[in-house]
Amino acid sequence: xxxxxxxxxxxxxxxxxxxxxxxxxxxxxxxxxxxxxxxxxxxxxxxxxxxxxxxxxxxxxxxxxxxxxxxxxxxxxxxxxxxxxxxxxxxxxxxxxxxxxxxxxxxxxxxxxxxxxxxxxxxxxxxxxxxxxxxxxxxxxxxxxxxxxxxxxxxxxxxxxxxxxxxxxxxxxxxxxxxxxxxxxxxxxxxxxxxxxxxxxxxxxxxxxxxxxxxxxxxxxxxxxxxxxxxxxxxxxxxxxxxxxxxxxxxxxxxxxxxxxxxxxxxxxxxxxxxxxxxxxxxxxxxxxxxxxxxxxxxxxxxxxxxxxxxxxxxxxxxxxxxxxxxxxxxxxxxxxxxxxxxxxxxxxxxxxxxxxxxxxxxxxxxxxxxxxxxxxxxxxxxxxxxxxxxxxxxxxxxxxxxxxxx
Numbered sequence: 001x002x003x004x005x006x007x008x009x010x011x012x013x014x015x016x017x018x019x020x021x022x023x024x025x026x027x028x029x030x031x032x033x034x035x036x037x038x039x040x041x042x043x044x045x046x047x048x049x050x051x052x053x054x055x056x057x058x059x060x061x062x063x064x065x066x067x068x069x070x071x072x073x074x075x076x077x078x079x080x081x082x083x084x085x086x087x088x089x090x091x092x093x094x095x096x097x098x099x100x101x102x103x104x105x106x107x108x109x110x111x112x113x114x115x116x117x118x119x120x121x122x123x124x125x126x127x128x129x130x131x132x133x134x135x136x137x138x139x140x141x142x143x144x145x146x147x148x149x150x151x152x153x154x155x156x157x158x159x160x161x162x163x164x165x166x167x168x169x170x171x172x173x174x175x176x177x178x179x180x181x182x183x184x185x186x187x188x189x190x191x192x193x194x195x196x197x198x199x200x201x202x203x204x205x206x207x208x209x210x211x212x213x214x215x216x217x218x219x220x221x222x223x224x225x226x227x228x229x230x231x232x233x234x235x236x237x238x239x240x241x242x243x244x245x246x247x248x249x250x251x252x253x254x255x256x257x258x259x260x261x262x263x264x265x266x267x268x269x270x271x272x273x274x275x276x277x278x279x280x281x282x283x284x285x286x287x288x289x290x291x292x293x294x295x296x297x298x299x300x301x302x303x304x305x306x307x308x309x310x311x312x313x314x315x316x317x318x319x320x321x322x323x324x325x326x327x328x329x330x331x332x333x334x335x336x337x338x339x340x341x342x343x344x345x346x347x348x349x350x351x352x353x354x355x356x357x358x359x360x361x362x363x364x365x366x367x368x369x370x371x372x373x374x375x376x377x378x379x380x381x382x383x384x385x386x387x388x389x390x391x392x393x394x395x396x397x398x399x400x401x402x403x404x405x406x407x
Contacts, residue, residue, distance in 0.1 A: 019379045022375050022376030030068075030376055030378035030403075049234045050116040050235060051086075051091065052234065053230070056085055056109070057205055057281070058085075059085050060085075060346055062091070066092040068089075068402070069089065073093070076098065079270055082269065084110075084271075085109050086116065087102060087109075087116045090248060094117060095238075099247065100117065101266065105252065105254055105303065107252055107294040108193070113250045115190050115231075116238075117250065119235070120235055125232045128231070128232055131179065132229075139168050139172045142167070142171040143164070143217060149167055149170045150173075153166060160287070164217050168220045168221060169196070169199065169291075172221065173291065176188045192224065195223055197287065199213070206279070206284050252298070255271075255304070256302070256331075257332055258335065266338060268341060269337060269343045269344065272345065273329065273345065276310060277313075277318065281303055281306070282296055282303060282306070315352040318355060318357055326363065327369065330370035331370055343407065345401075345403045347363065348382055348399065348400040349393070349401075354391045356393060360403060364403075372406065377403050380400055
């Protein structure tokens, strides 16, 4: 067996040079997974079928997920994504005919993954569009009648939306809340969720910048129906790709505990944990969590790597802090991995102040301490957009890494 992370070499592809280290066969697979065109260059691939239904910051590229699943999960095997986000890995596992398991602390992520991995009958899809039309008609009737809001809204929501848009979205939400079929409610709640930022004054999910909007009355309801129709088309496209449907497990759980999983050993874990000091998923999703009535307390208390947490950490201790957080995840992962199982991670370097947090170094050392063998790595340069920490990568670029650990 080769020593961990040795035998370095570089590959060249459209995305730039890929540095590899470790077992030749495994590094070739990891490099292939990284060698995809960005969503800026090939938006269709990044948003194919259900992948393009609902925005979700920092999701894994579908082609990367597909290649990792096909390379490291045996035929008919089991794969877990303990940071499942919007369900990218689980969707590609369905297509690859392996059994998907996913958990996430974010209740919005759980909803999204359940929606996008549930195959529907023709009747269910027709009902989805018909019910969306009923909701839109209700909102239009209330708009024309100049009906008031169904509840008192926070000052934040009043500032985020044009007054008539807030009332129209409120009417849509009110009608959705009357739906008694939980699966149908979930679908239409997510259709509404997918439109919230677009009709707000937020410039994007991850930005605090506000922009001026001028929305025609009735347009939110019209777009609600169109988005439901779009979801139906995407679900139909996925259905054509899934020839041998597998049961899907999705639940809200902490990746450092993994208490809700059934007693099934995982052949592989394929995941992209939060990058240290990079995102605040609670802040990014708070608008949607609030409008869908989702409890964010577990996410607030258990989110790994959040930028707001690391802003309070001494930069000189950031690597140790991140190693401690990763170790909690690795120990939980070992309890569910089959003997000889594989843990494949997609993770980028990050920084706190002027100190770079080199993911491949921290992951390799922490994995060894937890009894996991760092077998292979592929790394590709990535831009770093966070101005205050840009100097951390002055001497060596920031990389994104695909890392293989063996149990």
